[in-house]
Amino acid sequence: MKIDILTIFPAMCQVPLGESIVKRAREKGLVQIAVHDLRDWTSDKHRSVDDMPYGGGQGMVMKPEPIFAAIRELRGENTRVLFLTPQGHRLDQPAVARLAAAPDAHYILLCGHYEGVDHRVVEALVDEEISIGDYVLSNGATAAVVLVDAMVRLIPGVLGDERSAGDDSFAEGILEAPHYTRPPEFEGMEVPEVLLTGNHARIEEWRRAQARARTRQNRPDLLGEED
Numbered sequence: 001m002k003i004d005i006l007t008i009f010p011a012m013c014q015v016p017l018g019e020s021i022v023k024r025a026r027e028k029g030l031v032q033i034a035v036h037d038l039r040d041w042t043s044d045k046h047r048s049v050d051d052m053p054y055g056g057g058q059g060m061v062m063k064p065e066p067i068f069a070a071i072r073e074l075r076g077e078n079t080r081v082l083f084l085t086p087q088g089h090r091l092d093q094p095a096v097a098r099l100a101a102a103p104d105a106h107y108i109l110l111c112g113h114y115e116g117v118d119h120r121v122v123e124a125l126v127d128e129e130i131s132i133g134d135y136v137l138s139n140g141a142t143a144a145v146v147l148v149d150a151m152v153r154l155i156p157g158v159l160g161d162e163r164s165a166g167d168d169s170f171a172e173g174i175l176e177a178p179h180y181t182r183p184p185e186f187e188g189m190e191v192p193e194v195l196l197t198g199n200h201a202r203i204e205e206w207r208r209a210q211a212r213a214r215t216r217q218n219r220p221d222l223l224g225e226e227d
């Protein structure tokens with residue numbers, strides 16, 4: 001998988017995408033990630049990427065010219081342009097899995113800022129508008145990091161144990177069962193006895209029941225129940 005991130009805050013992406021699982025995936029060659037500064041495609045001496053909104057109103061709007069120039073240079077034949085914006089479709093685990101399913105995909109992640117992006121960009125260049133949740137971030141670079149992290153860990157070979165992504169919360173539409181490690185007793189709180197039995201059938205049954213109970217408590221909407 002190849003990912004190009006287009007942002008006016010490259011440092012906000014470089015550090016988090018140079019750590020942990022994403023770092024190892026890059027080192028193994030399972031994903032190529034390049035972070036680009038949109039200002040490199042400006043042509044004025046102030047390297048400006050935004051301008052006043054037509055029709056008036058608060059804030060600035062990102063100009064089309066640098067974005068068109070950057071995307072035209074970066075895109076190839078099978079590139080999909082994903083625009084991170086609070087106005088997009090809300091991201092969830094099935095959507096992440098769909099994006100991660102094509103190992104030779106090429107994505108350009110366009111990060112918005114200011115009040116928005118000139119809509120001609122969305123109409124002419126963007127394949128999907130993606131929101132990472134119903135709240136507004138100060139810019140899309142943070143959202144791009146979230147999307148890349150969620151996608152990369154699903155690429156086959158990235159997680160050491162192929163099963164571990166399958167056990168994640170949401171992988172089966174509900175939350176995960178709780179986890180415990182040593183010591184068996186900590187400040188008077190004990191690890192549930194069933195986990196110490198070595199009886200895998202009972203442990204599995206306990207985990208399924210716990211997963212449902214946690215989902216009912218924290219995310220009843222996932223079970224089709226009222227919030």
Ligand code: ADE
Binds near residue numbers: 131134137138
């Ligand atoms: N940019 C600002 N807020 C965002 C959000 N919730 N999702 C994606 N991009 C954003």
